[in-house]
Amino acid sequence: MIRLSWTQPEDLxxxxxxxxxxxxxxxxxIRERWTAAGGSTLAPVSGATPEPASETLRDxxxxxxxxLxxxxxxxxxxxxxxxxxxxILAGAAPPALPEPGDTADRxxxxxxxxxxxxxxxxPVEKLPLEGIRAIAKSTGNWPLNGYFTEQGLDPAIAAQYPWNRRSRPTSLAENIDGMPEDDDLNFPLIALHLLERHGDGFTTDHVxxxxxxxxxxxxxxxxxRIAYRNLLDGIEPEQAGRVRNPFRDWIGAQIRTDLYGWTRPGDPLGAACLAWTDARLSHGRNGLYGAMFAAAASAAAVAGAPVATVLETGLSVVPARSRYAVAIRYGIDMAAxxxxxxxxxxxxxxAFGDMHWVHVLNNAALLAFALARGGGDFHRTITLAVSGGWDTDSVGATAGALTGAMTGAKALPAQWIEPLDDRLATSVPGFAGARFTALAARTLEVSR
Structure with a gap:
């Protein structure tokens, strides 16, 4: 029996x-009617309960x-x-940014x-904060100083906090062999495909x-996944994210849009508009703002702006009184x-512990904290981002992308970059055997 996550009506x-x-x-x-019929109000953390509901309850x-x-x-x-x-952009006023330089390296x-x-x-995606700390301390890797390892890991801690099942074979220090496939990398490939095929005029239908x-x-x-299902059900792209979708304020759109900023160095408003066109397929409100923040901040980072300006630029395209803006400012304040x-x-x-680990608001606060306290230092920023828990690979990816752009490839620490071996595994057609150097060249090409 397959219990597909994030789609079963009773689990949504x-x-x-x-x-x-x-x-x-x-x-x-509505809650009372649901519980009176035997429905649970406990959301399954992994997205699906072990057994299906009755047809009556599912209906x-x-x-x-x-x-709802x-x-x-x-x-x-x-x-x-x-x-x-x-x-959204009515009050947008991005700060002055440097004239882009060293764009290829950034x-x-x-x-x-x-x-x-x-x-x-x-490897630690889905683990609670205490589990991440316990694993790192047990292996002598706390504060985080390198990729996770199970060498020296106490068996009792390993049993209590098991690695992410799919990532363990490819993402521990002892078995990394290039960059394994991940949706945090697949979606920038999709964005690159859109720009290569349609240019800046791509639409949500194209996405x-x-x-x-x-x-x-x-x-x-x-x-x-909800939007994908709705598309297959004949719902038009502009509405696909609005139908029976409780995840519109989650982090998914924020992980998709960095590349729009990379192709618009110094143009955060242009990058944010592209991000909105992409994100609206599946997200709304704070989910949209996460996508726009990441794109605008990326446009500042590849222009060589310092971290405070990168954060200010991202915030400039987000409604000032939104919960997303509040979360970003909270993270910045906590860093200081x-x-x-x-x-x-x-x-x-x-402050945010009652939210699901994939929600955008808690992860946005952590992202801002890691960026602000990291101060542009790549090593410190990504280790802060991941050791903070919640959606570890996604926050680590966005923090790494922004700081990597600020730092430039030539200055990135070898301990983090050499294991990647300039290789990315992906099942996205047209990108098999991809190398980061080639992807960067293609990204520059569509930005011209």
């Missing part, structure tokens, strides 16, 4: 209830999801957190940095078609707090 309802309540919608009656789940979709926005929510591009640094940060986080052509359903997750790293991360988890 708990997430949808939480999403509605976070937006300030009244779900009391009710579909109805509940539709009813129809709940009106609380008064003022659209003013604070709009979905429309013009409304773009390659972004690709390599994204890979190294992602690879560092892969949808690229997914259907290049990505099997098993290679997308959470909001992307004077608390030791572990205590500062503990405070982040106290």
């Amino acid at each position: 309802v708990p997430h949808a209830l939480v999403a509605a309540e976070l937006d300030g919608r009244d779900t009391a009656g 009710l789940a579909r109805e509940v999801l539709t009813v 979709d129809a709940l009106p926005d609380p008064e003022g929510l659209q003013l604070v957190e709009p979905d429309d591009l013009d409304a 773009v390659l640094g972004a690709w390599l940095g994204r890979a190294a940060g992602c690879l560092l986080g892969k 949808a078609q690229a997914w259907l052509d290049l990505l099997p359903g098993g290679r997308v997750f959470t909001a992307e 707090s004077g608390l030791a790293d572990e205590y500062a991360v503990d405070e982040l988890h106290r």
Whole structure:
């Protein structure tokens, strides 16, 4: 029996209830109806419960999801957190950025940095914060100073906190052989494909078609998987992310859009617009803002801006009163707090610990913290990002990409870059046997 994650109606309802309540919608009656019928309000962490619900409960789940979709926005929510591009960017005022220079080296640094940060986080994805710390301390790798290893790992700790099953064979220090496949790298490839095929005028329809052509359903997750399913059900791309999708405020869009900034050095508004066109296929509100933040910040990073300006640039394309902007500012403030790293991360988890580990807000706060406290130092930034928990590979990837662009490929530490061997494994058609140096050259080509 296959229990496909992030798609079973009965497993989506708990997430949808939480999403509605976070937006300030009244779900009391719907929640009571669901629980009275035997439905669970405990969201499965991995995306699917072990056993399917009865057909009666599954039918009710579909109805509940539709009813939740129809709940009106609380008064003022659209003013604070709009979905429309013009409304999002109404107050955008990016800071002055340096004249781009060394772009080729910075773009390659972004690709390599994204890979190294992602690879560092892969083995401990889904593990709780205490598990990450226990593993690292048991192997003499705390504070984090290199890729995770199981050499010297206490068997009791290994049993209590098992590695990510898919990543263990490819992502521990003792068995890294190039960059293994990961959605955090697949999506920049899709973005590159879109720009190579359609240029800057690509549409959300083009994004949808690229997914259907290049990505099997098993290679997308959470909001992307819902949108993919909706496309197959005949729902148009502009609506595919809005139907029975409780993950619109999760991190998926934020991991897709760095490349739009890499191709628009010094043009954060242009990069943010491309990111919005991509992200709206699957996300809304804070999910959109995460994508736009990452693209705009990337445009500043490849222009050679310092980290404070990179963060300011990312924030400049995000509605100032949105929850996303609040999370980013909280992370920056925590970096400046004077608390030791572990205590500062503990405070982040106290502030955002009730959110799912794939939500965009907790991960955005951690990203901002790692970038601000890392101060542009690649080693310090990616180790802070990953040791902070939650979506370790995705936050590590974005932090690594931004800091890699600021640093440039030539200055990246060999301990993180040499194991990549300039190779990326991927199942995305047209990119088999990809080398980062070749991908950087193609990225520069579409930016001209």
